[in-house]
Amino acid sequence: MENKQHHSPAYRALLQAGPRLKPLQQVHAHLIVSGSGRIRSLLTKLLSLACAVSITYTRRLFFAIPIPDSFLFNTVVVKTSKLGFSIDSLLFYRRMILSDIAPSNYTLTAVIKSCADLSALKLGRVIHGHVLSSGYDLDLHVQAALVSFYAKAGDLGVARKIFDKMPERTVVAWNSIISAYEQNGFAKEAIGLFYLMRDSGVQPDSATCVIVLAACAQLGDIGLGRWVHEYVAGQDFDVNVVQLGTSLINMYARCGHVGKAREVFDSMRESNVVAWTAMISGYGMHGSGTQAVELFYQMRAHGLWPNKITFVAVLSACAHAGLVHEGRLVFASMKQEYGLVPGVEHHVCMVDMFGRAGLLKEAYQFIKEVIREKPSPAVWTAMLGACKMHKNFDLGVEVAEHLLSIEPENPGHYVMLSNIYALAGRMDRVEMVRNMMIRKSLKKEVGYSTVEVDQRTYLFSMGDKSNPETNEIYQYLDELMSRCREAGYVPESESVMHELEEEEREHALRYHSEKLAIAFGLLKTSDAVVIRIVKNLRMCEDCHSAIKFISIVANREIIVRDRLRFHDFKDGSCSCLDYW
DNA sequence: GTAGGGTTAG
Numbered sequence: 001m002e003n004k005q006h007h008s009p010a011y012r013a014l015l016q017a018g019p020r021l022k023p024l025q026q027v028h029a030h031l032i033v034s035g036s037g038r039i040r041s042l043l044t045k046l047l048s049l050a051c052a053v054s055i056t057y058t059r060r061l062f063f064a065i066p067i068p069d070s071f072l073f074n075t076v077v078v079k080t081s082k083l084g085f086s087i088d089s090l091l092f093y094r095r096m097i098l099s100d101i102a103p104s105n106y107t108l109t110a111v112i113k114s115c116a117d118l119s120a121l122k123l124g125r126v127i128h129g130h131v132l133s134s135g136y137d138l139d140l141h142v143q144a145a146l147v148s149f150y151a152k153a154g155d156l157g158v159a160r161k162i163f164d165k166m167p168e169r170t171v172v173a174w175n176s177i178i179s180a181y182e183q184n185g186f187a188k189e190a191i192g193l194f195y196l197m198r199d200s201g202v203q204p205d206s207a208t209c210v211i212v213l214a215a216c217a218q219l220g221d222i223g224l225g226r227w228v229h230e231y232v233a234g235q236d237f238d239v240n241v242v243q244l245g246t247s248l249i250n251m252y253a254r255c256g257h258v259g260k261a262r263e264v265f266d267s268m269r270e271s272n273v274v275a276w277t278a279m280i281s282g283y284g285m286h287g288s289g290t291q292a293v294e295l296f297y298q299m300r301a302h303g304l305w306p307n308k309i310t311f312v313a314v315l316s317a318c319a320h321a322g323l324v325h326e327g328r329l330v331f332a333s334m335k336q337e338y339g340l341v342p343g344v345e346h347h348v349c350m351v352d353m354f355g356r357a358g359l360l361k362e363a364y365q366f367i368k369e370v371i372r373e374k375p376s377p378a379v380w381t382a383m384l385g386a387c388k389m390h391k392n393f394d395l396g397v398e399v400a401e402h403l404l405s406i407e408p409e410n411p412g413h414y415v416m417l418s419n420i421y422a423l424a425g426r427m428d429r430v431e432m433v434r435n436m437m438i439r440k441s442l443k444k445e446v447g448y449s450t451v452e453v454d455q456r457t458y459l460f461s462m463g464d465k466s467n468p469e470t471n472e473i474y475q476y477l478d479e480l481m482s483r484c485r486e487a488g489y490v491p492e493s494e495s496v497m498h499e500l501e502e503e504e505r506e507h508a509l510r511y512h513s514e515k516l517a518i519a520f521g522l523l524k525t526s527d528a529v530v531i532r533i534v535k536n537l538r539m540c541e542d543c544h545s546a547i548k549f550i551s552i553v554a555n556r557e558i559i560v561r562d563r564l565r566f567h568d569f570k571d572g573s574c575s576c577l578d579y580w
Numbered sequence: 581g582t583a584g585g586g587t588t589a590g
Contacts, residue, residue: 011581040581041581042581043581044581044582045581046581047581048581048582071581071582072581074581074582074583075581075582077582078582078583079582082582082583104582105583106582106583107582107583108583109583109584110582110583110584112584113583113584139583139584140584141583141584142583142584143584144583144584144585145583145584145585146584147584147585148584148585170584170585171585172584172585173584173585174585175584175585175586176584176585177585178585179585179586180585205585205586206586207585207586208585208586209586210585210586210587211585211586213586213587214586214587240586240587242587243586243587244586244587245587246587246588247586247587249587249588250587250588272587272588273588274587274588275587275588276588277587277588277589278587278588279588280588281588281589284589307588308589309588309589310588310589311589312588312589312590313588313589315589316589316590344590345589345590348590349589349590378590563590564590
């Protein structure tokens with residue numbers, strides 16, 4: 001309040017206009033008429049407000065200024081970067097350099113962020129050069145920006161090196177490096193760094209909580225997730241409560257506790273599309289399509305407008321629950337009622353939905369008729385999944401071969417094609433595909449599973465022997481599997497399950513990470529405890545079938561989250577009804 | 581007259 005009184009009338013007029021085009025233009029006109037159109041402080045404020053309104057107006061305004069000074073350049077670079085106009089911010093930066101104006105630490109942090117948003121590794125490295133030559137490499141803001149830039153552009157190693165050299169580690173510095181690991185799929189390492197941060201006496205802030213909750217969600221670490229929830233409740237994070245709430249919803253849903261996620265959702269005093277989408281997607285993952293659709297329709301009554309991601313969440317929920325009719329209606333409403341143009345991701349959902357429901361013709365028709373432009377590989381991949389699920393070998397082989405011709409470097413397609421050949425009994429072809437993969441030296445992602453025992457999360461990977469009780473676990477697993485065989489379990493043939501590496505083949509089937517995690521969970525918990533597993537990849541046919549039998553012989557409920565959804569195994573059957 | 585880290589899908 002007291003500051004505002006020192007401002008000139010013209011400045012106050014700008015503040016009053018705020019980030020709105022018409023009022024801003026009026027004030028601008030007035031500035032010119034009254035002769036104060038060249039006062040730098042007014043121009044700067046005008047420019048910073050304009051950035052939030054229209055990038056075209058910003059450009060016009062900026063280029064009308066005869067000789068922009070360093071501060072004006074800073075403002076326009078910083079603001080455009082912050083608002084997500086990354087390319088514009090880089091263009092302004094280039095103009096700044098060409099005008100022989102030295103970038104400041106403010107400019108540099110902004111352009112580094114723009115490069116991060118664009119994942120522009122090469123350009124970012126050039127800017128890093130500017131940082132070094134200008135001496136701003138000692139600036140904390142610049143360093144933190146560089147850490148997250150390298151993480152997002154795909155060079156986690158350099159990100160870590162910069163972090164390690166930081167003389168002072170603020171919360172933001174820690175948040176940058178923790179998020180770097182989380183975003184690159186190293187949730188375990190992210191959590192390890194979080195503990196280091198606390199040991200070094202730095203208090204987590206609300207951003208830390210959001211990042212750590214994402215890591216918990218990735219790993220299924222409900223123990224730490226609950227701890228963060230309690231921590232958040234005890235703090236006074238009054239800003240960004242929606243974002244924190246959304247992170248909690250996501251964490252609980254991905255850790256298998258949809259009910260708890262819903263509790264958080266219902267308790268939120270304010271919410272937005274993102275929070276609703278997170279809840280809808282949580283239902284979808286659990287196969288609760290009806291609740292997902294219901295929530296989607298309720299959004300309107302709350303004055304919220306679904307976005308493209310919301311539609312992906314609803315449609316994929318319909319696909320996983322077999323709600324074909326509802327899915328069709330939702331898809332139609334996307335264009336008609338919400339004016340959104342369906343993208344590849346929505347087409348994938350639709351093909352997936354028809355395919356899972358066994359409507360292969362509809363799926364194929366959808367690709368041919370509804371998708372106008374050339375169907376993307378992702379759409380064909382969904383079609384291929386449907387062919388495999390419903391054992392349509394002829395169409396499956398055709399689709400797989402087409403996919404290989406357009407995406408010859410994607411190992412997933414080879415695995416799928418070879419599995420289809422195997423199901424069709426064409427072993428000669430299986431071998432051929434396998435050899436093609438070896439020739440191209442394509443590798444699959446390494447799989448891992450986690451299991452929670454006594455509030456602690458344990459991680460297993462295929463053939464893993466790092467656990468101190470490895471021998472007991474393997475022995476117990478062998479015992480378990482022989483009891484399953486007595487109960488009627490037949491292992492899938494090795495060729496169906498073929499793995500890429502010889503080393504992996506040795507352990508194939510028998511020691512997939514989810515089986516190890518389940519064996520450990522059964523050994524370590526008492527009879528009534530539900531076993532909860534989180535796997536980073538999709539489950540294979542053999543494990544799916546084996547776990548059904550394990551749920552009988554061990555008389556236990558086992559819940560597995562794979563890359564796509566939850567499987568609730570009870571008394572020999574699974575909640576996904578064998579479609580996943 | 582201006583900064584760095586953070587939410588929803590596949």
